[in-house]
Amino acid sequence: MVNRTVRVLPLLAVALSLVLLAGCGSSGGSPRGAGATSPSVSGTRSPAASGTSGRPAPPAAGAVPQPAHVLVVVFENKGYDNVVGSSQAPYLNLLAKRGALLTDSHGVAHPSQPNYLALFSGSTHGITDDSCPHTLHAGSLGAQLLGSGHSYASYAEGLPSAGxxxxxxxNYARKHAPWTNFANVPARTQLPLRALPTDYAKLPQVGFVIPDLCSDMHNCSVSTGDRWLSANLGGYVSWAQTHHSLLIVTFDEDEGSGANRIPTILAGQPVRPGHYGGRVDHYTMLRTLEAMYGLRPLGTAAHRTPLTDVWR
Incomplete structure (x- = not known):
């Protein structure tokens, strides 16, 4: 009888220990292997969560910011290598260093006019030249923005009067002002450059800025356009860095090559600085603007993915 009791006591001790351990574990959360994760040390994020070099994590897939203001500036007929890294474009290269440079950006056609139409409406509407005038009864970014309660305007250098x-x-050319062709874009939103507010808080949510045929590098040098950009929008760029606003600088086309590779630069507070690959074009830029303001993608823009990796 004594021997049997001796053998039973160790078994009871083991069972009691297992019960106590199970009780302690039940208050500690889910067990490993069932979806549990280890807590981070001292509350710090891992590199995968916070990005590299201490930068904040990028938005979730498909996410884009909604800037307080966006200005889109379109220059003319210069390929990527004639601007990026060029001593003739110190200000543009400063923006590329401090902002987001899209290294595989392309125009969609030659000559100029179809590219502007693609950027503004998601289609070239069968127009393959710089002919004028045209009247189009089709969807456009301007009409979308106004119809959804957002503010919109265009500012063209050399435009003699609104509308x-x-x-x-x-040096003003309507072929570079696509909104003029759309019956659904009010004339009151088509303004001379001198109407661009100097109080940037009074800017529309989305605006296009079109230099004239010299300032846009079409008839004049890269350095002329670079100086124009710094003089006319350098103040806005500085302001945008602290007011959740954005500048997009792009070109309609290159000098006529089949690749049609162009510089495209984004600058402002929402932008994560860096160089970004992946092929994009004017339809991609339209799709991104539409995504920012919850708009239905127009035409070919519906077949593009908005930019998501360039944002803080």
Whole structure:
């Protein structure tokens, strides 16, 4: 009888220890292997969560910011290698260093006009030249923004008056002002460059800025356009860095090559600085603008993915 009791006591001790351990574990959360994760040390994020070099994590897949203001500037007929890294474009290269440079950006056609139409409406509408005038009854970014309660305007250098519908005026060219062709874009939103607010808080949520045929590098040098950008929008870029706003600088096309590779730069507070690959074009930029303001993608833009990796 004594021997049997001796053998039973160790078994009871082991069982009691297992019960106590199970009780302690039940208050510690889910067991490993059932979806549990180890807590981070001292509350710090791992590199995978916070990005590299201490930068904040990128938005979730498919996410884009909604900037307070966006200005889109379109220059003319210069390929990527004629601007990026060029001593003739110190300000543009400063923006590329401090902002996001898209290294595989492309125009969609030659000559100029189809590219502007693609950027503004998701289609070239069968227009393959720089002919003027045209009247289009189709969807456009301007009409989308106004119809959804957002503010929108365009500012063109050399435009003599708001809503001017002529094909040219000095160095102003309607072929570079696609909104003029759309019946659904009010004339009151088509403004001369001198109407661009100097109080940037009064800017529309989305605006396009079109330099004239010299300032946009079409008839004049890269250095001329670079100086124009610094003089006319350098103040806005500095302001945008602290006011959740954005500048997009792009070109309509290169000098006529089949690749049609162009510089595209984004600058402002929402932007994560860096160089970004992956092929994009004017439809991609339209799709991104539409995603920012919850708009239905127009035309070919529906077949593009908005930019997501360039944001803080």
């Amino acid at each position: 001017f519908a002529g094909c040219d005026n000095g």
